[in-house]
Amino acid sequence: MSSALTGLLPLPIVQAPMAGGVSVPQLAAAVSEAGGLGFLAAGYKTTDGMYQEIKQLRGLTARPFGVNLFMPVLEHPDPAAVDVYAHQLAGEAAWYETELGDPDSGRDDGYDNKLAVLLDNPVPAVSFHFGVPAAEALAALRRVGTVTLVTATTAEEALAVERAGADAVIVQGVEAGGHQGTHRDLPGAERAGTGLLSLVAQVRETVALPIVAAGGIMRGSQIAAVLAAGASAAQLGTAFLATPESGASALHKQALTDPLYVRTELTRAFSGRPARGLVNRFVREHGPYAPAAYPDVHHLTAPLRKAAAKAGDAQAMSLWAGQGHRMARDLPAGRLVEVLAGELAAARTALSDLPAQGGAHG
Structure with a gap:
């Protein structure tokens, strides 16, 4: 894992920034306190609303956290x-x-104003969705000590992220809940997409950036799988949506495991x-x-x-949800991080205990 990310991630677990009131300060704080990396979602919020949530989160934890920004929409x-x-x-x-x-x-979600606030009041990490920021913006964030991550849904998008100078790429598979972070919304995009494990492998062979893998991850064994495929960490959204700290409505939380859906x-x-x-x-x-x-x-x-x-x-x-929604667990966010870490450790132990391939046959 790159030195830029090492200090932010005692555990390779990132809580996805879920816009629309889900990723509240209480959720991000609980995840960060447990050793993961909690995230606030600035999407759909005013600049002041984002700033006030950052202040609130800083009052809840001294651990690293991140803020996610939506890139301005270029399509008309x-x-x-x-x-x-x-x-x-x-x-x-x-x-x-x-x-x-x-x-x-x-159409721009207050991007410029939010970026200005994050440069004046630096946070440990900032991620971007729906496109790649200007290289100058990423460099400015780096100068104030902020680690930058940008979402990509293809190897080509990941290459654009690397060329712009981001510290890491969030590789989002088609399994992910919520909005696909495609850099351009092309016709037929709602019927396209690549599965996470295949996508991580493709991106790993295309760029040298650290990878944070996102999409349908609900268990520690799945975290182990993406780490084995070349990721440095895993980002989970739907898994944390069901926690009591999440700002999702009770209806949304209940729907995740309702057999009606x-x-x-x-x-x-x-x-x-x-x-x-x-x-x-x-x-x-x-x-x-x-x-x-x-x-x-x-x-x-x-x-x-x-x-x-x-x-x-x-x-x-x-009712945004990833493909693994039926595996949602009603656990406090901090406890969920602990359970995921335990499952990850067990999965890694099981992999290390497998016999080596090859050898003589009797």
């Missing part, structure tokens, strides 16, 4: 396609007695960009027709999702 979707989708959702708005949101509510899929239904979640009524009815229009569709559906949550109706909520 067809407004006519967004209008058509809004017309399709009119019945949903009427049912939940709410108005649809304004799709033109903003038999599978996940990548869908544009809620945000206009491919994101993996439990398949509910909203995904089935609207996913096939949702345009490639992020964050316009995110803003459009925000009031619907909030109204559904208020009504206790999980069938119209964005």
Whole structure:
């Protein structure tokens, strides 16, 4: 593992930054205190909201932690396609007695202001989703002592991350819950993607950067597998979503292991960009027709999702979850880190006890 990451990771366990109110300071603090690396999600928050959560987290732990930023969206979707989708959702708005949101509510998520705050008030780690920051931004963060990580979903994206000067790459397999961190949202992206173990192997042969592997990891044995494949650490999201410290709603937590939800899929239904979640009524009815229009569709559906949550109706909520959601455990976050570390140690011991391959045959 690179020296930049060594001091941040007593254990090779990173808590994924889950936007939308899930990755709250209490969760990040519990993970960091247990020896993992907790993360805050600045996505969808105001700059001041991000700053206040950092202050709160610093009051809860003196251990290293990270903050995740969304890169500004470069694509400009067809407004006519967004209008058509809004017309399709009119019945949903009427049912939940709410108005649809304004799709033109903003496209850059306050990126420049958030980056400025993180340069003025440095944190141990900053990660980036939906693209690669300018080399100058990564260098500026390094100068103030911040370790930088950037998500990639292909070997080609990982190469772009390395060339920009990041300290590490987060390799996100198609199994991951929530938004795929693709650098460009290409047509058909919701039907594409590479499995994590294959992707880690490809990236390992393409770049020299330390790899943090993400996607569907729920057990210590899976952490051992990605470490054996060449990763330096594993990033888990859905596993921590179910913890009591998580800011996810009770409905969302319960849905992870509810037999009513038999599978996940990548869908544009809620945000206009491919994101993996439990398949509910909203995904089935609207996913096939949702345009490639992020964050316009995110803003459009925000009031619907909030109204559904208020009504206790999980069938119209964005129930982000990775493919391993059925393996979620209702454990305190710190205890979950301990259990994962124990499982990892046991898996490594089992691997070391295997007989060497080859040799003479009787």
